[in-house]
């Protein structure tokens with residue numbers, strides 16, 4: 001899955017590039033399982049500073065998820081990066097991020113029964129209220 005995974009991620013970045021949507025530079029790195037202590041933590045995007053690339057770090061356990069979850073997680077992170085690119089580092093919510101992912105990629109973000117994002121139709125059509133905003 002590791003090779004496939006990188007192809008899936010690159011495809012999404014390429015898709016936006018082809019649509020003329022600009023993003024800050026991004027480095028995609030595999031993190032350590034310890035960086036993702038909660039069951040539903042699979043990825044994070046870290047804004048370091050103006051002159052450094054965004055770090056999109058994913059958990060090795062993401063490699064074992066299906067394509068729907070991989071895309072759901074990655075598109076949500078890319079939407080965070082879109083907000084970072086607009087200069088909005090901390091003012092956008094997780095719900096706004098999901099809506100932006102849908103706008104960018106044309107696929108809604110669903111949440112499965114474990115509250116994990118997926119682009120495959122699943123249990124919740126919007127981010128459940130009890131999750132971090």
Ligand SMILES: [Zn+2]
Pocket residue numbers: 076080094097
């Ligand atoms: Zn998020």
